[in-house]
Amino acid sequence: QVQVVESGGGLVQPGGSLRLSCAASGSIFSTYAMGWYRQAPGKQRELVARISSGSSTNYEASVKGRFTISRDNAKMTVYLQMNSLKPEDTAVYYCNTWPPGYFYWGQGTQVTVSS
Numbered sequence: 001q002v003q004v005v006e007s008g009g010g011l012v013q014p015g016g017s018l019r020l021s022c023a024a025s026g027s028i029f030s031t032y033a034m035g036w037y038r039q040a041p042g043k044q045r046e047l048v049a050r051i052s053s054g055s056s057t058n059y060e061a062s063v064k065g066r067f068t069i070s071r072d073n074a075k076m077t078v079y080l081q082m083n084s085l086k087p088e089d090t091a092v093y094y095c096n097t098w099p100p101g102y103f104y105w106g107q108g109t110q111v112t113v114s115s
Contacts, residue, residue: 018111020082022079022080030073045094066085
């Protein structure tokens with residue numbers, strides 16, 4: 001089964017930007033729709049953005065216009081460009097297939113938005 005490794009998180013001030021990366025280990029990556037998910041303390045994991053195998057995208061309402069999901073199938077990597085970050089974006093961010101669970105969950109990458 002395919003494993004993923006998320007990276008790119010960190011501490012950023014409100015209004016700042018981060019670019020997250022998710023590298024997958026299997027060549028079947030290109031056939032799957034992928035999603036970025038996040039889980040804030042005390043809350044359930046939620047889908048933030050998803051991208052089909054053909055690169056059609058869909059966003060959760062609170063991030064629409066601020067976040068951009070993209071993929072590079074040759075590199076087996078999916079990205080999440082996050083702009084105009086808000087404190088409520090603070091969470092651990094994960095990637096997986098959409099629907100989730102066809103790949104192993106990674107450790108995630110922590111994003112903290114704070115002044």
